Amino acid sequence: xxLHIANKNYSxxxxxxxxxxxxxxxxxxxxxxxxxxxxxxxxxxxFSPSGNVPxxxxxxxxxxxxxxxxxxxxxxxPQVWPADTTAxxxxxxxxxxxxxxxxxxxxxxxxxxxxRVALHLPLPGGLVKDLxxxxxxxxxxxxxxxxxxxxxAQFTAVDAFxxxxxxxxxxxxxxxxxECLAYVHKLLALPAMQAWYxxxxxxxxxxxxxxxxxxSFGRLLQDLRAPTQGMEPASSPNKG
Numbered sequence: 001x002x003l004h005i006a007n008k009n010y011s012x013x014x015x016x017x018x019x020x021x022x023x024x025x026x027x028x029x030x031x032x033x034x035x036x037x038x039x040x041x042x043x044x045x046x047f048s049p050s051g052n053v054p055x056x057x058x059x060x061x062x063x064x065x066x067x068x069x070x071x072x073x074x075x076x077x078p079q080v081w082p083a084d085t086t087a088x089x090x091x092x093x094x095x096x097x098x099x100x101x102x103x104x105x106x107x108x109x110x111x112x113x114x115x116r117v118a119l120h121l122p123l124p125g126g127l128v129k130d131l132x133x134x135x136x137x138x139x140x141x142x143x144x145x146x147x148x149x150x151x152x153a154q155f156t157a158v159d160a161f162x163x164x165x166x167x168x169x170x171x172x173x174x175x176x177x178x179e180c181l182a183y184v185h186k187l188l189a190l191p192a193m194q195a196w197y198x199x200x201x202x203x204x205x206x207x208x209x210x211x212x213x214x215x216s217f218g219r220l221l222q223d224l225r226a227p228t229q230g231m232e233p234a235s236s237p238n239k240g
Contacts, residue, residue: 001028004047004055006035008200009225010210012111012164014054015196017069020160022192024079028056034205067099070157081158082151090144091151091158094137098161105130109168110213113200114225117172119218134165135180142179148186155190163187167197172218201225 003021005014021028033053036042048055049064056063056072063072074080081088104126108119119127141150141158150158166187169176176184187193201224 001026001056001058002031003028004031004033004044004053004057006033006042006044006053007203007205007207007210008032008196009113009203009205010035010111010207011053012106012167013052013066015111015164015167016066016160017054017056017073019163019190019192019196020070020080020157021073022195023155023160023190024077026073026077034203035207035210037205037207066161067096070095070160074157079154080156082145082154082156084145084152087145087151090141091156094141094150095158095161097137098165102130102134102165105134105165105168108217109172109174110210110216111164111167112171112210112214113167113197114223115171115211115214115220116222116224117214117218118221119172123175124217131174131176135177138162138180138183148183150183159187163190163193166193171214 001021003017005011005018008014018030020026031047033042033044042051044053044055045051047057047062049062052064054064054066054069056069058072061072063069070080082091104124108124108127138150141147145152147153149155150162166184168174169181169184170188188197203225206225
């Protein structure tokens with residue numbers, strides 16, 4: 001299988017299937033396509049029916065959209081979702097809510113792994129509401145299924161869907177309860193998340209529109225990225 005993704009520093013959608021497949025040990029080849037830095041065409045149309053990432057190519061099958069990729073993988077690898085029927089139904093619902101909701105969190109806190117931003121206070125009401133819902137959802141999962149992951153003892157797709165939130169919490173120092181922060185730190189400590197983060201810091205592509213988005217509602221405290229001009233994206237095997 002080949003997984004087409006965009007910049008690891010910015011692409012929250014790419015992160016979800018990448019961290020899922022890597023954490024579960026599903027072999028795949030990564031193909032990274034950086035966002036255009038001058039606002040030109042992305043070139044994603046060459047491999048993506050929607051013109052967006054991520055895209056999974058498996059022999060004659062091309063699968064796009066994070067949810068579709070997750071379900072395609074689950075048909076072959078049942079560990080993608082929890083084994084228990086009740087936990088699986090809850091996990092799918094929570095992942096779908098993350099996929100389609102939390103608009104204020106996405107808009108105000110765009111993913112940029114390598115920077116630290118202090119948000120202007122007071123926090124926008126929409127963001128506060130999203131953070132309240134986020135914590136209620138997470139706590140519901142732990143109360144139902146015992147943790148330490150959202151739907152039980154094992155990392156599954158529902159946790160992968162919230163991995164971009166973990167990077168957002170780290171970037172913007174979002175206020176969460178101690179229990180929720182502990183879960184964020186657990187996600188950030190996953191070997192797959194550590195590998196993604198390390199690669200993000202080394203990417204040479206600083207994309208102005210994404211950087212401006214990250215500073216729309218705050219001020220830059222720190223930029224940890226160390227770009228080296230002249231590097232090229234590469235396709236490389238990933239064995240999870």
